[in-house]
Amino acid sequence: MHAADLRRWRRQFPAWLARLGTSGFPEAAMATVLFLYVEVFSTPSGDRTSVFAVNALLCGSAAVSGRWPRLGVAGVITGLTIMIAIPADQLRMSTLALFIPIVSTGMRGRTWLADVFSIVSYLLACILTVPLSDGMSEKVESVIVWGLAIGLARIIGHTIDRLRRETKAHAALRFASLRRQRRDIAHDLHDTVAYATTTMIMRAEQMKLRTDDPATQADLDFIISTGRRSVRDLRSMMEALRRNDPDQASCTVTMWRLVTIADVLDERVKELNAHGLALQVSAPKDIDHLLPESIRETLGKVIVEATSNMVKHAAPGPCRVIIEVDENAAEAVFTNLTEPGSFASDEGLGLLGAAERVEALGGEFEATAASGTWIVRAQLPLGG
Numbered sequence: 001m002h003a004a005d006l007r008r009w010r011r012q013f014p015a016w017l018a019r020l021g022t023s024g025f026p027e028a029a030m031a032t033v034l035f036l037y038v039e040v041f042s043t044p045s046g047d048r049t050s051v052f053a054v055n056a057l058l059c060g061s062a063a064v065s066g067r068w069p070r071l072g073v074a075g076v077i078t079g080l081t082i083m084i085a086i087p088a089d090q091l092r093m094s095t096l097a098l099f100i101p102i103v104s105t106g107m108r109g110r111t112w113l114a115d116v117f118s119i120v121s122y123l124l125a126c127i128l129t130v131p132l133s134d135g136m137s138e139k140v141e142s143v144i145v146w147g148l149a150i151g152l153a154r155i156i157g158h159t160i161d162r163l164r165r166e167t168k169a170h171a172a173l174r175f176a177s178l179r180r181q182r183r184d185i186a187h188d189l190h191d192t193v194a195y196a197t198t199t200m201i202m203r204a205e206q207m208k209l210r211t212d213d214p215a216t217q218a219d220l221d222f223i224i225s226t227g228r229r230s231v232r233d234l235r236s237m238m239e240a241l242r243r244n245d246p247d248q249a250s251c252t253v254t255m256w257r258l259v260t261i262a263d264v265l266d267e268r269v270k271e272l273n274a275h276g277l278a279l280q281v282s283a284p285k286d287i288d289h290l291l292p293e294s295i296r297e298t299l300g301k302v303i304v305e306a307t308s309n310m311v312k313h314a315a316p317g318p319c320r321v322i323i324e325v326d327e328n329a330a331e332a333v334f335t336n337l338t339e340p341g342s343f344a345s346d347e348g349l350g351l352l353g354a355a356e357r358v359e360a361l362g363g364e365f366e367a368t369a370a371s372g373t374w375i376v377r378a379q380l381p382l383g384g
Helices: 003-013 017-023 025-041 050-066 068-085 093-107 111-130 136-211 214-242 250-257 261-274 292-313 351-360
Strands: 277-282 314-325 327-338 364-370 373-381
Touching: 025 050, 025 093, 050 068, 050 093, 068 093, 068 111, 093 111, 093 136, 111 136, 111 250, 136 214, 136 292, 136 351, 261 277, 261 314, 292 314, 292 327, 292 351, 292 373, 351 364, 351 373
Parallel strands: 277 314
Antiparallel strands: 314 327, 327 373, 364 373
């Protein structure tokens, strides 16, 4: 069977049958059928009660090996040992119950238990069979047959376990691929549509400051409100795409969307405190009234990404945020100490995304390291 055919067969394999296989039912069913066959069709040799008890012990232990492997293995070994202690003139069919735990433990990934039990059951089976064989050639043949049969059962268990592991690995890779695709789509939406719409909103706000015509201002207000609504819708889509993604910190996805800069700063102070870092903030108390909405959103993004970098890379010591606003621009400076050899830059939708948003609004963004201090500076223009 080719690899592609094997993968197709696994995809078509009923899920309920796979769940049934892990429940221990197949082992119980096979052991029950074996026990009934032994009791109905085999002719007991020796005391009927003792033979029934040994058969019940062997088949019962094999039946529970799917749910309780160690108990099943111990029971089968005990049953085989009792068989050796109670000689018989022929090999009892219930001895075949030893194959059930071998396959069961092997297919469930209990390698050590399967290997040990395979060796012990092989030795016990040989001890049972060799005295019943006539001549050296038959004794050697019985030893070889038991070895081949038990080895085949062990290979079957190992093969099923390998297929199970490959299926789980394939499912994990598929999940990781889908998660990566969702994250890439969110990244593309951010870098294209959201980027362009935010730029148009900023330009419209700047045009509104330069005109006194009521009709033009009304049109610009409509463009600004529509653009903001589109950005909110896009952000909802990106949130849905990145939801339940463990590779994305929740603060990176949602914090910068809080209503006010004051809220963002309060949340970031708490976040850094939770990581053992004290964030010192210097900013105007009425900062949210001094900034247009698009500037507030971009500044919130910068605050979250810069402080997230502090959480990841800052060395113990002072962490500071200084924000100043005048009639022409808003400037934010972030500083923190860094560990030697630490990389303070971020990836994906981190500082790079914040820099793109700042530059899209005609501002300046820089991140540098000097004398063990990491410095992030963002300047955003407020007017035309």
